[in-house]
Amino acid sequence: MKWILLIVVLCVSGPAWAGEARPLADDPAAEARLKHLAVELRCLVCQNQTLADSNAPLAEDLRREVREMIAKNMSDKEIIEFLVSRYGDFVLYRPPLKATTTLLWVGPFVLLTIGATALVITLRRRAHKVVDAVVSEEEHRKVEQLMAEGGKRS
């Protein structure tokens, strides 16, 4: 009986918590634009989350600002400029290519080139070593002998 009651209570109370994640969309098109913008923007409080994911109060406020700017018919570029002028490039998940970010953009390719060059050089050297190894008559006989012994043992 207790169990049935518990199940009933859980089923009934479900919609009560569902209210928390209520969609804020009065205008689905605006909300879609907000979502599209918010995944490109970083929440400054919890720095590894996007503005779309974060529940920090500042992220909520910024989403509200972005929503208002969308309602004012501002372009994506203008909205991003609004945020960058206040919070700097840090707010962008994709940093722009500038003098200060060159290393960030070019660095991985430089490392890749260095790695590839090192690999090619090592492989070439190794190839030479293998070719250069000369087996003398004496060594050859020893190998044969050892292999024969190994065969007997197993």
Add this chain to the structure above:
Amino acid sequence: MNRFLLPLSIFVVVVGFLAVGLKLNPREIPSPLVGKAAPDFSQPQLYDREKVFSPADLKGKVWLLNFWASWCSGCKTEHPVLMELAKSGEVPIYGMDYKDLPEEAMAWLRQWGNPYSVIGMDDAGRVGINFGVYGVPETYVIDKQGVIRYKQIGPLNPDTVSQKIIPLVKQLESQ
């Protein structure tokens, strides 16, 4: 010996980068607003909601704008430093009560003291957004022309005040 030289030098370089990386604080985001005009606002004052607090009234003065809130623990840490600075009379401190309830803010100031000349209310956090605030406390040094000259992220401590804020204020005042 020679064959260890290359790996060792790579190791030293990597350690060097990591050592520098450890000392960087990812929470300190350089503000693009330093060197630019402080955003304008006109906010109701905490102690008199009829009156407005606006940076336009402070043209010709060097002043500090401190974003704080009664719910913010860093502000409690910073508070004695602000009280000390206010007592010294080196520079006027103006407060912006960020996303706070007026009753709680007033109770907080009654308990710990009020270092501010005037306090504005930023209920919605809009002034904060315009100043690029992303966590209280934050403090801005604003010069006579209304240009932001310095931004402190996080609590002020006695060292920052004596080594950065006061020399900067003196320099700006002599201009």
